[in-house]
Amino acid sequence: MKFRFRQLLVALLLLPAVVSAQAVKYPYQNTKLTFKTRVADLVKRMTLEEKVSQMLNSSPAIPRLGIPAYDWWNEVLHGVARTPYKVTVYPQAIAMAATFDRSSLFTMADYSALEGRAVHNKAVQQGRANERYMGLTYWTPNINIFRDPRWGRGQETYGEDPYLTAIMGNSFVRGLQGDDPKYLKAAACAKHYAVHSGPEPLRHVFNTDVSNYDLWDTYLPAFKKLVTESNVEGVMCAYNAFRTQPCCGSDVLMVDILRNQWGFKGYVTSDCWGIDDFFKNHKTHTNAETASADAVLHGTDVECGTDAYLSLVAAVKNGRLSEKDIDASVTRLFMTRFKLGMFDPVSMVKYAQTPASVLESAEHKAHALKMARQSITMLKNQGNTLPLKKTIKKIAVIGPNADNGIAILGNYNGTPTDRVTVLQGIKAKLPNAEIIYEKAINFTNDTLLDYRDVSGQYSIDGHPGFKAEYFNNVELKGTPVVKTEAEVNHFWQEGEAIGNGIKATNFSARYSTNYKAGNEGFITFEIDGDDGWRFLVDGKEVLNIWTRNRWGAQQYKLVTEPGKSYKLELEYWQGDGKANIRMSAGTYKKTDFAALTERIKDADAIVYVGGISPQLEGEEMKVPYPGFDGGDRTSIMLPKVQTELMKAFKGTGKPVVFVMMTGSAVAIPWEAENVPAIVNAWYAGQSAGTAVADVLFGDYNPAGRLPVTFYKGDSDLPDFNDYTMTNRTYRYFTGTPLYGFGYGLSYTTFKYDAVTAPSIVKKGNKMVVTVTVTNTGKMAGEEVAQLYLTYNNNAQKTPIKALKGFNRISLKAGERKMVTFTVSPSDLSLPDANGKITPLKGKFTVSVGGSQPDEKNVTTGNIVKKTVTMM
Template sequence: MTAAEKISQMRNSAPAIPRLNLSAYDWWSEGLHGLARNGQATVFPQAIGLAATWDRDLVRQVGDVVSTEARAKFNTVGKGDHGLYGGLNLFAPNINIFRDPRWGRGQETYGEDPYLTGKLAVAFIGGIQGSDPDHPKAIATAKHLAVHSGPESGRHGFDVDVSPYDLETTYLPAFRRAVVEGKVQSVMCAYNSIEGAPACGNDMLLQRHLRTAWGFTGFVASDCGAVDDMAHAHFFAATTAEASAKALRAGTDLDCGWEYGSLDEALKSGLINDSDLDLSLGRLFAARRRLGMDGSVDLYAAIGADQIHTRRAAQLALEAARESIVLLKNNGVLPLKTSARLAVIGPDADAVEVLEGNYHGVAVNPVTPLAGLRGLFPTVAYAQGAPLAENSYANIPETALQTGAGPGGAAGLVGEYFDNPTFSGNPRVVRVDRTLDFDLDRAAPAAGLEKAAYSVRWKGYFIPPAAGDYRMNVRLDQCWNCVHDQVRLFINEQPVEAGAVLHFDEKRPQRLRLEFAHVGADSGLRLQWMAPQGAQLDEAAAAIDGADAIVAFVGLSPDVEGEELGFDAPGFAGGDRTSLDLPAPQQKLLETAKASGKPVIVVLMSGGAVALNWAKAHADAVLTAWYPGEAGGTAIAETLSGRNNPSGRLPVTFYQSARDLPAFIDYRMAGRTYRYFNGTPLFPFGYGLSYSRFSYSGPSPDQTIQAGQPVRVKVTVANISARAGDEVAQVYMTPPADAGGLKRALIGFQRLHLAAGQSHEASFDLDPRDLSLVDAHGERAIEPGVYHLFIGGGQPGEAAGVEMTLTINGRMALKR
């Protein structure tokens, strides 16, 4: 290969080289909780929800489905060129530590604990890659190495001054486990710097730890645009060429972005030599060969389109959603009788985006909570009741849309779907759409349409719930640096500009027409409003009036928490949060519900913890359902009705207030997570209730061992209730004094299904490394002393369990 040809293959969008029979290939694909950004796929709970299952086997199965669907898309495109999001290298899992609940991207992680994160990462990687390292079904990419968890506003240029202790005890263990145990074949370096050296040019991370200490033999990809940040945000290099050279020589093999195009300049100026290119290219082409590309052995060529969203995959998505739900409070109101008349309220009750989270595929048959409850309960009244936050848009609910002006009109709008972008001819499909809330990312909105070009005209009536001012908006989920779709909204045949305020003097039907031409690459459409708060609360009160119980779906959404967002409202900033409180409009809605005197069940839907202090004190039941995936509504309805026995456990601490935490920008772990927090949490890490009750007995006797010897702990877990349920048995170690401030650490867990009255002897083989401690210099060793072990359904003092003492004699130093 010429130098130019070599350099062309070191960016994510690698062109074809016909003379070498080398196909074009884009290395950038996504698969965080389902194959993402490439049309319809199975959508599982967001990663934080998968973490709440504490179920390694389930997470492995999810990874297996993701890679199968990636292969199916790859194969059905054909054996030629594969573009963005169409490849077999998946930028997942995200195993950064969710150290602070204000971080908007924490939803993408497995929570705050390095042990739980590492074990689930190994499971997911195993599902993605399969059991044959020489022929992986797909390649997983553990990201973002390392010490990366916000704030989003400064992510491209912030420098972390992290102690050797925190680095070795918190920020690196999950990555080490992903490499050493999970055999991950790709790692992504982060945007930030560590002690002045950007992660993608950081020898300490990429050489000393990753390749030398952990023995990593795969390839390193940059986070997208991170090499450019090295020059223009960190000022670690004077030019893009110098930054590219430093990244390459540090061990970043693949540039997600355009920056490595400057390697020709770096080569000419002597900043790199040809052998530097060859080293990285060798790793990249070895990966392509293992994947079966370009004439290599392909063991997965038979996987076709029929393997996308199979019945098994859909059932797994439902099972994952069931297991992810965490019951936080129940005064006996749950489970509900299916004869109960329900009032369903809240901004998260009927929104597809709240099911899907971020980095997602297009759900085939998404079931919102409202739809799920309607499927199990015969009488369900609904009112949105509030927006997510002050001055924020919400999807216009079905209660404000009607096909006809009279009382006989159905909820929703009539949609005419054309198989061309110009509304020409007769519509291919005509149907009633209950709301206009569509995920259209590389997917057609109706059968018989091509995903590339179509148009839709919706007609009907907008019914304002009361007189007042209404701000109208059509949201397009816009692609980056591409042609955008065209949309026009008309009220009473008058065009309405985005964000326009319309005043209505009375509650009277207003003729509505929306025309949408899909001529670009935008990925979604939603019809939205800002409605008067009083009108929404009155609607909620009316829905509550005839109900036996109230189910309030409150929390957040990917519109307000996520990656580098533009959203700005009280409590929010650029995708992160400045407050953990439930936003004021939603809090007012809950108080309105409580004033009715009827039972209030709060279902939190979010990617991060919310300080539900009021709900804990005043609601009759509280659950958290995260962003639960395509089957979330079904799983929630089954849980509220008792068909599903809740069994999720918190993978993060729920704090009472952001004031209980150090500054968001402070990366020291002191005062953070259950391992170092000295306050009283609202709900602790590892916590979760069930409709069943469990007991623990018969622990192993106290043990004395020499440093480095294996330890086996046994305990009997019994279901002492009249119904079957799942328990998550957890093992915590409390170290001797002077362990760097570490209070306790999770070192084992098992998920157990127990029939009513059944008992089971659970056995835990504790890895000597997990019994080790780290000193102030970052050196890890098994230290002598008396250690206390707790085995139970949560942390010591928070759940039923048993204790034992482990005495370690001698000392054994461990390698990094």
């Protein structure tokens, strides 16, 4: 009886509030009616004020109608993000693009949606379903084109190519939304619409204007596919303006193209705080009322971040728009919620029955490792330096990313129970070897904080450690929850329980202690935290970072007298997203490269793990390091200190392997010439270290491909603010890249032959191309066969070349397989100067191989070509 009672209780808790009282008081509660009929009935019963309240991302409950509260804001970029529960974290989006495997991405999205359902179900059970990051409307994927490698958020995209982005985005949406004919597993959202890709510091004020050709050739194809073919449920409009109108109020983008030409029926959300930009930054509107009315008239249904949309009540009464305009938006919003099954019994919605056991399931974790392996891109392997032998006796693992558990998770991430760094992966691979690890340098300098254990020098009220006070607000007001903690080192996902009813959402904290100085004469305190904090010594504020953007770690040098006590106070508040605050102590020490190389000179190999990190590149960050600005980069060169360290390593005469982590293209001209082996590991998720070790020691044959061009240096790049595609990306770059889009090496080789393609294709018809691929090496491996079109008609503007097909295949040594590409009529078309899509004219060349047709570096296989004429 107790077991049955618990089952019944759980079932009741899982029911939305509107269903648990299911006496079918209103037609909208009648599950036998269509969603369209039910939504229409619900909307007509709401007052104007109630309708407007539902157009905020945090929508309040309407008890009289049985409508539960709901927050639309959630993220699932590469696994469920920012949830307080432990989840599977897959490689960052740019890394998943490097797999060139649409099937793997589909599976990742499918698994992530299941975990998202489990998170939502747990939140319902715990009465938290109305909290941010607990809903089923995910604001992913980011299908902006990564046009410039300096953009810090490019790591969230599928790279620089419209075709690859569209194909991968389509796989993501279909995997996430599921295949049920009635209900959505989860709701995807294509962002940021459109013509958006930095610079981050200017995004709230920037106005973009590109030609109709660039608009339709580069910036819109992925959005068009997701809207017209993938049936994506949502679209997020961008912060910036397009042709002087904010994107969320753009005649061209929102009305003419999205709603009219493409017939989009789903919901549109603003980017967060984007409506405020209308009148605060773009200055195109006078106040919240005029901005909000215009956004709604352009089809923006949800306002995220602020409450400007509350002014819509006055806007209707003042005649700026009609209540029917409000009804159109609210109808779209509730249609999405109904399609997610939020107003139907759990028994009717199979996805609502997803158990918590899917969280971090063995199958999901295995897939995270698979995709991490698939994403790793080998850029150089001179003299077969790789794979390293597992019989190696001594190995040096050096660098700022060698044991960096933050870098591997990327941004917009969740938190897994376990994560494997490269150092940990190599240790697991070589249980009997001697492994020397040193961080050696930071990303941009050679002066490290030599951390010391000073825990014995902290005390408060006669007890060791810190007095920790947690407040259920961001003002450090009221009666706090008080704890004693040994150290300040916290990382919470938003909403995670801190204790005694305090959750990691809109909270603040104060950490107090007395530090008793030793005889050193000075000590440096290093503080790292998101959102805002300030540090006080003896009541005097010495550091103050009150911003919701991450600055990176900050230091304060305290000159001390032996035996004297100093009162330390660290105050912290959290706003949006995850929260973290850490304080360490030590003294600065400049790394002696000569001494370091002397310590490791007898190692059998040196693995340097460097590159950059999501601690440096990302969304609207303030990072006080050279080469970085606002989350973007001011230079794409690998920071000089890293090159200098590798030069020192070269002097040892030992094999050097450069494992580079990055979310974007990094220029490494010296390394390309002088380091024998280079492996790009991206931000590969929770199993990054295992995947890297598998590649380095030959347990996995790499086949990742670059989804972006790796340029030689900054001089290859046009002005960051210039959105025209001239000399940008492999499709229009007239120079010679260091490593081209689509490039990647293998431990084996492949041969392409027996290509077949029609000599003539009629306008409006598809083109089928086949090719035979043979593994000509001695090791099984995967190959990414790529099909490019090169255009021979000078009368029409075209890309220099363009990817129009790819297929990742696995071949045993000596095995042959036929690969078939079907090129659609739309992929055999191009926009004209006015943006009108027209079929190709005249002759073009079809090239198939393991890379671009003119890749200068050694590739996995040859290129086969055929000339075709469009009639």
